[in-house]
Amino acid sequence: MRDEQSRQRSTEVIIDGKVIPLAGGDSAYLRQVAAYIDNKIAELRQNRAYARQNSERRAQILWLNLADDCLQARAESAELKEEAAAHASEVYALKRELVEQRLRMETLQKDAKDEAAEAAEKEKESLQAEKERLTANIHRLEEELEAEKKRSKELETELDELLSK
Secondary structure, eight states: OHHHHHHHHEEEEEETTEEEEEESSOHHHHHHHHHHHHHHHHHHHTSHHHHTSOHHHHHHHHHHHHHHHHHHHHHHHHHHHHHHHHHHHHHHHHHHHHHHHHHHHHHHHHHHTTSOHHHHHHHHHHHHHHHHHHHHHHHHHHHHHHHHHHHHHHHHHHHHHHHHO
16 A cells, blocks of 8 residues: 555656656656756757766756756746836825825815816716726736736746755
């Protein structure tokens, strides 16, 4: 029974032409990580200088390349977080502006009773158009923010996965 459980959790991957059994974790994910490393090795092997190095030096070069990829992913993740924060600030400002516009519209509606009906109606329509424009902008920015957050989380996950290996 225990041997059967071990086989169920074991995943065989190919890295640099060698079959390597890995235990634990999600098989699809382990294959994805192995494919990434295998592709990186294949990329490095295209360089003749790399191919002439001894195995220890090639391993060091591979580690440096993987660390570089990892750091670049971190930088991109940080950049995306900054963009998301900027979008969040913009969304906040637009929401605040929307609230101010709503309050202004309510005030104008109250004052419209005292003013000429035609003048008040024109201002209300203008505010409504502005409100719709701002609302559309808020929705667009919220969607962009969610996309940026999702991309940032994906990059963080990928980075964490790379670092945990």
